[in-house]
Amino acid sequence: MSGFRLAGLLRVRRTQEKLAAGESARAAASSRTAGRLRDDARAVLGAHELGGGGAAGWAAAVAARSALRAGLQEAQGEAALAAERVGEAERAWAAARARTKALEQLEARRAAEDARAALKAEQRRIDDTRRGPLGPTAQDDEEHRP
Numbered sequence: 001m002s003g004f005r006l007a008g009l010l011r012v013r014r015t016q017e018k019l020a021a022g023e024s025a026r027a028a029a030s031s032r033t034a035g036r037l038r039d040d041a042r043a044v045l046g047a048h049e050l051g052g053g054g055a056a057g058w059a060a061a062v063a064a065r066s067a068l069r070a071g072l073q074e075a076q077g078e079a080a081l082a083a084e085r086v087g088e089a090e091r092a093w094a095a096a097r098a099r100t101k102a103l104e105q106l107e108a109r110r111a112a113e114d115a116r117a118a119l120k121a122e123q124r125r126i127d128d129t130r131r132g133p134l135g136p137t138a139q140d141d142e143e144h145r146p
Contacts, residue, residue, distance in 0.1 A: 004107045013100040020093040027089040031082035038075040045072050 045068040
């Protein structure tokens with residue numbers, strides 16, 4: 001029974017998975033921030049009123065509204081990009097998890113095989129001790145009679 005030969009690779013894969021999970025969390029936080037900024041820009045644009053004040057006031061209000069609309073469009077674009085980054089980060093995390101899980105399954109199989117081999121060796125030792133150096137005892141013969 002030796003250690004799991006791919007233990008080093010499994011540690012690397014687990015580290016990669018943790019990094020991918022962290023990146024996914026950062027992308028999600030960035031997406032939430034972008035969504036709040038978009039919602040704030042939408043609220044500011046919705047609350048903007050075209051005031052009076054003559055032709056100059058009207059032109060200023062229209063220019064302000066146009067600038068607010070451009071800001072909203074930029075915020076919408078940033079929110080959409082952040083949502084795409086979340087999807088990419090979640091896919092990368094899922095792929096990293098799948099790679100880790102495959103190695104964990106190999107490790108579990110190896111541990112089960114090692115446990116079976118240890119039990120088999122222990123059973124052989126018990127059987128050899130019971131039989132003694134001269135072969136099976138009379139009790140062994142009685143137990144194995146048909």
